[in-house]
Amino acid sequence: MAKDKKQPRPKAETPKGFRDYFGQDVTERRDMLDRIAQVYHRHGFDPLETSAVETVEALGKFLPDVDRPNAGVFAWQEEAVPGGGTAGDWLALRYDLTAPLARVAAQYRNDLPSPYRRFAMGPVWRNEKPGPGRFRQFYQCDADTVGSASVAADAEICGMLADALEAVGIDRGDYLVRINNRKVLNGVLEAAQVREDQAEDVLRQIDKFDKVGREGVLALLTTGRLDDSGARIDGVGLSEAQAGPVLAFLEAKGGDNAATLDNLSAAVGGSAIGAEGVDELRQIAAMLAAMGVAEDRAVIDPAVVRGLGYYTGPVFEAELTFEILDEKGRKRQFGSVAGGGRYDGLVERFTGQKVPATGVSIGVDRLLAALRAKGLAGAQVAGPVVVTVMDRDRMSDYQAMAADLRAAGIRAEVYLGNPKNFGNQLKYADKRGAPVAIIQGGDEAERGVVQVKDLILGAKIAAEASVEEWKSQPAQTEVARADLVAEVRRIIG
Known part of the structure; x- marks a missing residue:
């Protein structure tokens, strides 16, 4: 009888597009999100x-092809799961935190206060091709107000976003919340007599303003241009006269909000919807000033065009203005770390009724990378005090020492590996980043004392001190067992 073939061992590797987070990463992210949560909490959110799982129906806006219901998301059919739901039903990992909010707002509309103000933080998943810096699982941090049509809600989100950036350590002058309005752009398109079938193409071209500048956008709006490779890019087909209001909109930024708003009023011409958008921006600017959010923190800026195809009113983004070195050693501005705006049509998918909403999403990984670039994250998290084991028969005594330290609020653990080689115990303590090691052999136990080894000072002495200096400031001291907690607290305090 032939032997069964041995099953191959599974590869110990992270799935493509995913990553693992270890102690330092998790601690830094949690600290940052805790600070942001405190700001949102103070604002009443x-x-x-x-x-983590929603019905594909709830995520339908990301699934344009009905024949491919799992496009863009990680999805599975319920009938394929034992004990699953109705045949034909699909479930999926959430794509973002906004679609679940729309579902919650519709499902619990009779129970939730209106307006409903909430913040949410957590991982989301996208079934897309991964690449450098692009993962299939990442964190989002959102804050939204559902049920208020007042632009006061938009102004509050912008002010709160500025507060959140400062709470995590970004200084004033190193960030700017920039604000625009889709209604203003609608007015510009109306003034430019852009046809409905041309509107989306115009939006795509003005989004390139930062990259190609005025002349580049003018060419893209009219007859087209050559890209850097020499390939021809077709234009939208507007006349230069039609492109005029669009360029005036993109170049409307003045020396202050008042000048910018006057320029936008001119750009929208006689458009009623455009005038409404400019008036909303005036109200937001006035409310931000009343909240103490000066123009060096949040400003009206028509150059904010990302998301204008999705948002229905005010739109905003937070940009970090300090410079960093890229992978080639070149200086560049860090860029955007958050974006949001008003999206009045999302909840309507569930209820059939228009429900106004506005919100912002912070790119968690990107903001954390910015903090690291500024040296505001990455401080080493202290490891635990390690109680070494000199006599495995006295494990209860060692556990009692660790318990006393923990009761005093000091992070501590007992070494649980093979205690035979004491050097390995100290190597373990070093790998754990332990500030202190506790040592008690049989002799110390009889005398009621412990040895307290300051590992940080010991490393410093080993690297820098002479023999005489080493003798004058030993890193290991003997104290009474009853004084253990006080001595450790003195060292790490």
């Missing part, structure tokens, strides 16, 4: 946690 409540936390919300939703399931």
